[in-house]
Amino acid sequence: MFVRFLYKAFGNESERVRKLIKENKNKLSEIEQRQKKIEADLLEIKRLCNTSQDMLNQTKAFSYQAYRNTNELIWAQNFNSVTENSSWLVDRRFAAGRWAVGYQYLYAVYRILEETHPQSILELGLGQSTKLLGQYVSSEKNAMHRVTEHDPNWIEAFRAEYPLSDHTELVQLTLEKREFREDKSVLVYKGFQEALSDRKYDFISVDAPFGGQAEVYARIDILDLIPDCLEERFVIIVDDYNRQGERNMLKVLEEKLAQNSIPYSRGVYSGTKDCAVICSEELKFICSM
Numbered sequence: 059m060f061v062r063f064l065y066k067a068f069g070n071e072s073e074r075v076r077k078l079i080k081e082n083k084n085k086l087s088e089i090e091q092r093q094k095k096i097e098a099d100l101l102e103i104k105r106l107c108n109t110s111q112d113m114l115n116q117t118k119a120f121s122y123q124a125y126r127n128t129n130e131l132i133w134a135q136n137f138n139s140v141t142e143n144s145s146w147l148v149d150r151r152f153a154a155g156r157w158a159v160g161y162q163y164l165y166a167v168y169r170i171l172e173e174t175h176p177q178s179i180l181e182l183g184l185g186q187s188t189k190l191l192g193q194y195v196s197s198e199k200n201a202m203h204r205v206t207e208h209d210p211n212w213i214e215a216f217r218a219e220y221p222l223s224d225h226t227e228l229v230q231l232t233l234e235k236r237e238f239r240e241d242k243s244v245l246v247y248k249g250f251q252e253a254l255s256d257r258k259y260d261f262i263s264v265d266a267p268f269g270g271q272a273e274v275y276a277r278i279d280i281l282d283l284i285p286d287c288l289e290e291r292f293v294i295i296v297d298d299y300n301r302q303g304e305r306n307m308l309k310v311l312e313e314k315l316a317q318n319s320i321p322y323s324r325g326v327y328s329g330t331k332d333c334a335v336i337c338s339e340e341l342k343f344i345c346s347m
Contacts, residue, residue, distance in 0.1 A: 140169065167263065178260050196225055204229055264294065312336070
């Protein structure tokens, strides 16, 4: 009788406990399913956000490149306009852009030549600007022009298409890598300083050696000529200033000018890519033509 009483008293309670446990398990399972759904939804939202950010970045990049391309078209128009009645620029077969200098570079060089009439020119890299500088020195009785280039095949092909006058000297130098400050591998012309430090220059055009793979510094060759080979009145123009290697090199160049108490001004011409101009203080108008 007592056992029956206990079973009746606690058996029903056990059944209720089992039901509660079962209900709680069902609720827990439902909560877990909802949590998984929320996590899946969050992952999808994150994916959509990332996709939206990628699209935004692509749109910004496209807009920026479109802006640069528009600038390049404007520079091409400006260059053609200012050279239209030139007395010395007869051959205007230029293939600007891509690896070659852009029209903003050609425009800046032409204006520099017209405004400052340099007599001792150093050009790093045989190419489109050589066509411009070569014609200029041919028209100037006392002007001399040196061009450095490493590729003999390109020298031969260029000369066959664009004969250069006696006012232009082609200096072929091989390429090598050297250490410079914290950069262990900078591409330079071998024997550059020895070959070109025998005179002073009032205009230096820098579009070589290759700088696209630079780790820290690019096109450091002219640093070996600063300040001893600079005329008091000078202009230096450097292509691809939009790249960090060239920017870092120009910082060092400016340091050297400052250390030697040489006043200067700096400007930037932007097209599809940028070129920087550094000039003696009296020629600062060159930076904003």
